[in-house]
Amino acid sequence: MFNKLPFLQALKTDQWVRPFLKHYRKTLYLAIFLGILTFICAGGLMFTSGYLITKSATPPENILLVYVPIVLTRAFGICRPVLHYLERLTSHNWVFKMTSEFRKKMYDALERDAVFFSNKYRLGDILGLLSEDVAHIQNLYLRTLFPFFTVCGLYVFIIISLGIIAWPFALWMLILYGLLILALPLWSVIVNGARQEYEKQVKNDLYLDLTDNVMGVFDWIFSKRTADYLKRHQENEAELLKAQAKMRSFERIRDLLGQLVFLVIILSVLVWASWAFGKSGSDQINYIAAFVLCVFPLADAFIPLPNAAQETNIYLDSIKRLNALPTPEIPQKAPEIIAPYTLKIKDMTYIYPGGKVPVLSGIDLTLMPGEKIALLGRSGSGKSTLASLIRGDLEPTSGQIKLNQVPVKAFGDEIARYIGVIQQTPYLFNTTIANNIRLGNETASDAEIWEVLQRVGLEKLIKKLPQGLETLVDEAGLRFSGGERHRLALARILLKDAPVIILDEPTVGLDPITEQALITTFLDVLQDKTLLWITHHLQGIEAMDQIIFIEDGQIEMQGTPEELIKNERFQKLKRADEGR
Structure with missing residues (x-):
């Protein structure tokens, strides 16, 4: 009984x-x-x-x-x-x-x-x-x-x-x-x-x-x-x-x-x-x-x-x-890798759980050390999903994503040491500016924080505030404008000193002047990093080493800016983006 x-x-x-x-x-x-x-x-x-x-x-x-x-x-x-x-x-x-x-x-x-x-x-x-x-x-x-x-x-x-x-x-x-x-x-x-x-x-x-x-x-x-x-x-x-x-x-x-x-x-x-x-x-x-x-x-x-x-x-x-919840995996010791860092995606396909149609299909992509790649495509084409896959937040349905021949999933939370991400709307916590930036490196000194703030162009602004680094950031960072929040997120990434950076449409919702200024800052500050810039704009892509277009989950166009400028379809997209 x-x-x-x-x-x-x-x-x-x-x-x-x-x-x-x-x-x-x-x-x-x-x-x-x-x-x-x-x-x-x-x-x-x-x-x-x-x-x-x-x-x-x-x-x-x-x-x-x-x-x-x-x-x-x-x-x-x-x-x-x-x-x-x-x-x-x-x-x-x-x-x-x-x-x-x-x-x-x-x-x-x-x-x-x-x-x-x-x-x-x-x-x-x-x-x-x-x-x-x-x-x-x-x-x-x-x-x-x-x-x-x-x-x-x-x-x-x-x-x-x-x-x-x-x-x-x-x-x-x-x-x-x-x-x-x-x-x-x-x-x-x-x-x-x-x-x-x-x-x-x-x-x-x-x-x-x-x-x-x-x-x-x-x-x-x-x-x-x-x-x-x-x-x-x-x-x-x-x-x-x-x-x-x-x-x-x-x-x-x-x-x-x-x-x-x-x-x-x-x-x-x-x-x-x-x-x-x-x-x-x-x-x-x-x-x-x-x-x-x-x-x-x-x-x-x-x-x-x-x-x-x-x-x-x-x-x-x-x-x-x-x-009914999934059993959490026992954390394994993250593998150690050394520079230079090469990210390689080979024949990768991803289907959301319960789905039938691939979000991404047959993706082949290699990011060499220091290379700058722009990834373009319409909303819903799978760009942000690719960013989650590269970070190891998702696991490919088939194919491989490796950093120096090690699957990114194997790094767990330690992947943040190697790959940093700046999202469309970077989140700032309701604490001090110093604490928000120290999320990148908890042991960083004030001098190191001022150094990264100077690099992202916020040093003068923060020094004008009555409490400087100890100024409280309002919930979600509402004290600052959109461009300033992205710069603070960039300062956090610089303090982490990750070698590979993903910019996941960081200029969405910004006015053209702020957008161009932010793009210039990103390219200047991150010039020694491997960069994957996910965007649906063509503004600033001339500075990239490669441009990749994704459509319906597949790579449709790929090449250097000089090669693609001769492509008729690319020219139409360029004119449409510029409003001509």
């Missing part, structure tokens, strides 16, 4: 919850041990207090007869909160360590599909993965798994301890506590789990129905069916309230049964203790109250278990969504 539970079935193939339990098992064992000690101290406190009260009421013939219980009462009274604090500290530290690694693993998994976010995930799914699912897994550890493991350990301790004293009574306690730790939680998962699933389905249907109706509210009004709309919504809402009422009713009955089972445990302990220690004239009669009172703190451990088990149904969707 247990193996058929959806939650346990999901855990069989889980790669997100179980691995972290194993990885941090030592901390988990310590937290469980401290949790068990906390309840033992709570029970010990009540035990010694009960014994002390009854013994003091006799009264004792000698104060020494109650001295030990007094000391133990103080010791248990101090140890209980201290151990409880240490247990919380350890268990939360355990959970935060795991969720920190958990988030890193999830971000790595999402990063692999970052290019396809808009195709594979809705925005709500992504936000759910990043916030709701992480919170659910954190609660799964803290509110379900950890309490369950702790209570299991406590359960074993209780039964073994009672077995030493009176094994028949220990068997009876084994059954009663078993109802609290196994039967009621299982009943909650089976009965209310199905109701939770139904409630979620009704909520989703209600939300979709409400959204559709609100979007088409004028149709309802014009067709004079407003009453029908209200009736339909009220019926759906009533169905949801009915499902929730059934869940609350079940929880009340279940909690009542749990309390009744615990009452039976208390009465059983009272009967057993009275039989074992209540003989007339016996000095052991004081143990009756001690054993009965020590049971009460255990309610805090056992009673919440059914509700904690029921919550596993809430976490089930999160586990399924996370396991």
Whole structure:
């Protein structure tokens, strides 16, 4: 029966919850041990207090007869909160360590599909993965798994301890506590789990129905069916309230049964203790109250278990969504290569996942050290996709892209050491100018930053600002113009000192004067770099070593500016670009 539970079935193939339990098992064992000690101290406190009260009421013939219980009462009274604090500290530290690694693993998994976010995930799914699912897994550890493991350990301790004293009574306690730790939680998962699933389905249907109706509210009004709309919504809402009422009713009955089972445990302990220690004239009669009172703190451990088990149904969707993510690859050490750097693309074809038509087909291209190549084509011709492939963000469907005979994919994040990119809209973070530029080299000094700012023509502008390099850049760099943002991005690239630079249409949206000034800056500053300039303009391409035209994913024209100027088709494109 247990193996058929959806939650346990999901855990069989889980790669997100179980691995972290194993990885941090030592901390988990310590937290469980401290949790068990906390309840033992709570029970010990009540035990010694009960014994002390009854013994003091006799009264004792000698104060020494109650001295030990007094000391133990103080010791248990101090140890209980201290151990409880240490247990919380350890268990939360355990959970935060795991969720920190958990988030890193999830971000790595999402990063692999970052290019396809808009195709594979809705925005709500992504936000759910990043916030709701992480919170659910954190609660799964803290509110379900950890309490369950702790209570299991406590359960074993209780039964073994009672077995030493009176094994028949220990068997009876084994059954009663078993109802609290196994039967009621299982009943909650089976009965209310199905109701939770139904409630979620009704909520989703209600939300979709409400959204559709609100979007088409004028149709309802014009067709004079407003009453029908209200009736339909009220019926759906009533169905949801009915499902929730059934869940609350079940929880009340279940909690009542749990309390009744615990009452039976208390009465059983009272009967057993009275039989074992209540003989007339016996000095052991004081143990009756001690054993009965020590049971009460255990309610805090056992009673919440059914509700904690029921919550596993809430976490089930999160586990399924996370396991649907691609497994992040184990990072390998990036290969080391030395200058000069040659980028070679051989018979490369790329088809987007789920697509059938190649975005790029049969591309052959070689960038020699220091060579400047302009890559032109209409929007959607595959130019930016080629840039992503060269950077290793995407992997070719067939063919090869190599840097010094090493596939670019093999470099991972270290590809930034060799290939830098300036995008159409370079992003600046809402921090200081210095911090934005230091993204290229975290150890760069202020002198090095001023040097690259001087090279890109921003030194005078930054020096005029009241706080200089410590001036805060507004969100997305809105303090600066489009051309200035591109220059700051160029300064970042120069600080990185990557040998191969990709300019991915950096002049889009700029006025002609700013565009020409920026092109001049790029060509001047990057003259010692290997340059791949992706553009759909012909302005400035005379300074390139080669010009390549891509159309429908294939190279249609290729040659030096001097060779292509004789081409009739190129001449038409040149005149159209110049507006003639």
